[in-house]
Amino acid sequence: MAAASTTITRTLLLFSSFKTSLTSSSSSFHNFPKLPFSPFKTTTSTYTYCCYHSSTQSQSQSSPPPRLNNNNNVIEILQQRGLIESLTSPDLHDAVVSSSPLKVYCGFDPTAESLHLGNLLGIIVLSWFHRLGHHPVALIGGATARVGDPSGKSLERPDLDLDSLRRNTLGIQSTIATILSGNSVILNNYDWWKEVKLLDFLKDVGKYARVGTMMAKESVKKRLESEQGMSYTEFTYQLLQGYDFLHLYKNEGVRVQIGGSDQWGNITAGTELIRKVLQVEKGAYGLTFPLLLKSDGTKFGKSEDGAIWLSPAMLSPYKFYQYFFSVPDSDVVRFLKMLTFLEMEEIGELEREMGRVGYVPNTAQRRLAEEVTRFVHGEEGLMEAIKATKALRPGAETKLDWETIEGIAEDVPSCSFKYDQVVNVQLVELSVSAGLFESKSAARRLLKQGGLYLNNSRVDGEDKRIEAEDIVDGKVILLSAGKKNKVLVRIS
Numbered sequence: 001m002a003a004a005s006t007t008i009t010r011t012l013l014l015f016s017s018f019k020t021s022l023t024s025s026s027s028s029f030h031n032f033p034k035l036p037f038s039p040f041k042t043t044t045s046t047y048t049y050c051c052y053h054s055s056t057q058s059q060s061q062s063s064p065p066p067r068l069n070n071n072n073n074v075i076e077i078l079q080q081r082g083l084i085e086s087l088t089s090p091d092l093h094d095a096v097v098s099s100s101p102l103k104v105y106c107g108f109d110p111t112a113e114s115l116h117l118g119n120l121l122g123i124i125v126l127s128w129f130h131r132l133g134h135h136p137v138a139l140i141g142g143a144t145a146r147v148g149d150p151s152g153k154s155l156e157r158p159d160l161d162l163d164s165l166r167r168n169t170l171g172i173q174s175t176i177a178t179i180l181s182g183n184s185v186i187l188n189n190y191d192w193w194k195e196v197k198l199l200d201f202l203k204d205v206g207k208y209a210r211v212g213t214m215m216a217k218e219s220v221k222k223r224l225e226s227e228q229g230m231s232y233t234e235f236t237y238q239l240l241q242g243y244d245f246l247h248l249y250k251n252e253g254v255r256v257q258i259g260g261s262d263q264w265g266n267i268t269a270g271t272e273l274i275r276k277v278l279q280v281e282k283g284a285y286g287l288t289f290p291l292l293l294k295s296d297g298t299k300f301g302k303s304e305d306g307a308i309w310l311s312p313a314m315l316s317p318y319k320f321y322q323y324f325f326s327v328p329d330s331d332v333v334r335f336l337k338m339l340t341f342l343e344m345e346e347i348g349e350l351e352r353e354m355g356r357v358g359y360v361p362n363t364a365q366r367r368l369a370e371e372v373t374r375f376v377h378g379e380e381g382l383m384e385a386i387k388a389t390k391a392l393r394p395g396a397e398t399k400l401d402w403e404t405i406e407g408i409a410e411d412v413p414s415c416s417f418k419y420d421q422v423v424n425v426q427l428v429e430l431s432v433s434a435g436l437f438e439s440k441s442a443a444r445r446l447l448k449q450g451g452l453y454l455n456n457s458r459v460d461g462e463d464k465r466i467e468a469e470d471i472v473d474g475k476v477i478l479l480s481a482g483k484k485n486k487v488l489v490r491i492s
């Protein structure tokens with residue numbers, strides 16, 4: 001016991017010597033109540049490790065359970081919405097209502113310039129905790145991204161150079177700050193990891209980690225079976241994330257870690273370390289949510305083609321809105337529950353309406369697109385998306401302006417011509433040189449069928465020539481063949 005006591009004291013001295021340079025917003029931690037445990041407790045822990053899997057999830061996906069009026073239990077709310085896969089202990093149900101507000105963290109490794117729709121789930125769950133009076137903490141994995149999380153990956157992650165890491169960190173930090181509108185503290189784990197010395201880590205943390213337990217994690221088992229195997233670097237990832245939780249628990253009073261279901265092994269590595277190193281019987285909890293899947297069963301991620309990025313620089317609010325506007329009916333109710341904060345009654349009503357005669361197609365999708373776009377891109381982003389959607393519908397009455405057209409520029413092919421190459425030129429000819437048609441005869445055919453549009457107005461006359469007034473704000477022309485194919489012509 002004396003030896004254990006010495007080790008723990010040394011461990012704590014080591015921890016307290018870490019300098020945590022927090023972001024300025026971390027001052028909001030100051031009024032948080034003290035932790036209900038003594039870090040110097042040295043008795044052997046008798047805590048039995050408990051994994052609690054939600055049993056109501058599939059039920060909540062098919063038909064909405066009755067809403068619990070004035071329910072302030074965030075776990076029940078998340079369960080109703082299909083946002084809980086597993087909890088490390090059912091005690092979390094009580095902890096969220098009985099004690100003071102809890103600090104809850106979710107980590108994001110900056111492995112791309114932007115977060116994507118799959119990552120949005122973590123932000124939504126953090127936001128639910130905030131709505132119910134708790135304190136969200138978003139952690140950027142500046143250190144862990146250098147190692148690479150093997151969870152759910154069949155191959156070793158490529159190395160990230162420091163410039164990309166910096167750029168990615170700035171990008172996702174700004175997205176989180178915008179979406180959570182300053183309601184969360186944002187930390188970067190590089191701030192403590194840069195101080196950690198390997199020998200101290202092995203002695204004071206590694207000692208508590210059992211290799212057998214580490215090998216049994218899903219992320220490791222899968223990779224060991226693969227041809228490529230696994231590097232020691234990636235093998236240690238679970239310990240790094242586990243140590244983050246320990247650090248945040250001890251230094252910031254963070255009590256809960258949330259993450260996608262693929263994070264279970266990393267999250268339980270943290271609760272285990274807290275139990276062993278700090279000898280805390282209860283008090284640290286993990287919660288995972290299911291991975292967001294498309295109707296074909298594949299997950300939303302960044303590796304797939306056409307990732308749904310959250311950064312407007314990588315996917316315009318217009319395209320983002322369009323994505324949700326066109327999700328299949330089979331997905332829309334599930335998405336409304338998981339991705340919006342609409343009341344369950346309203347979602348239930350929309351679901352019932354969908355089955356009624358006279359239902360206007362896409363009503364539920366429109367509601368989904370509005371809610372998610374507003375949450376991610378704000379009211380302004382939503383307005384931009386709605387305006388562009390209306391204006392860009394061929395035949396729409398809304399007059400096009402240059403900004404609206406430029407708003408979709410990245411999403412449609414574009415080309416550039418000199419003023420003289422455009423004005424007085426036949427529309428049919430310009431449509432071919434802009435690449436909208438392969439031949440003038442194909443352009444004429446569609447024009448005769450009423451499918452050729454100039455700045456969204458249908459063109460009837462075969463001999464139509466471009467006039468100066470057709471150039472929107474003196475800068476661009478939008479040519480459309482039918483509803484989908486568009487080309488933007490910039491005038492240089």
Ligand SMILES: Nc1ncnc2c1ncn2[C@@H]1O[C@H](COP(=O)(O)OP(=O)(O)OP(=O)(O)O)[C@@H](O)[C@H]1O
Nearest residue numbers: 118119121259260290291292299300301302303304
């Ligand atoms: N579709 C999803 N649904 C819910 N959570 C997700 C989803 N995709 C990713 N996440 C969560 O976001 C975290 C970061 O994702 P990660 O970088 O590991 O994978 P990814 O962005 O999906 O990458 P890739 O597309 O390369 O697999 C993960 O820990 C995971 O829990």
Ligand SMILES: N[C@@H](Cc1ccc(O)cc1)C(=O)O
Nearest residue numbers: 107108109141144149241244
């Ligand atoms: N492992 C998480 C990110 C993360 C990093 C550090 C943490 O402490 C928590 C979570 C991911 O893959 O995205």
